[in-house]
Amino acid sequence: MDESALLRQARDSDGHAVAALLDRTFGARPDQLTLFAAWLVDPNRRVLVAESSGKLIAVAVCSRLADPAIARYADITAELPSWLAGRVAGGLQVLAVAEHLRGQGLGLRLGNAMIGQLAEMGCEVAIGVSWDNGGAATSKGLYAAAGFGLLGRSAGFYAVEQRRSGQPCPYCGQPCRCVALLFARSIT
DSSP: OOTTSEEEEOOGGGHHHHHHHHHHHHOOOTTHHHHHHHHHHOTTEEEEEEEETTEEEEEEEEEEOOHHHHHHHHTTOTHHHHHHTTOOEEEEEEEEEOGGGTTSSHHHHHHHHHHHHHHHTTOSEEEEEEEEOSSSOOOHHHHHHTTOEEEEEESSHHHHHHHHHOOOBTTTBSSOOOEEEEEEEEOO
């Protein structure tokens, strides 16, 4: 793992580099800069970036989840509401690492930093969805390495997200047929 990469809070000036990385990882989205700007001012969200030699090489986003967001994840598995049972939940929502650096531990390092951010926000459990797209841009190994357990899967989750955002799937097109894997773990 490259321990020399600097992890820091994202700032406004990171917008174009973050948008480009997210577009390469998840497919082009016309509102990427607007979305990034909204993330930065949301008090229930944290955005971390990793940089090496002055270049942005990764981004991660987490947030303390309110009931509507939890309901969106509950569409993947009926077990989620009972598993949460009154605990404050946080979500690891975005994790993108530059393609040439994947599989070297930077994603796990960012994921663990995000879990720390969620704990600081008072979250007791963390949930996250892995995009099982058949390609290299999947986080299912990261979730397992970070102590998450698989709660459920859905073949329709990303198609709904895709219709909402207008973002095409770079792996299977429209409608997206990639499988969503819901992972969860206790923080406290």
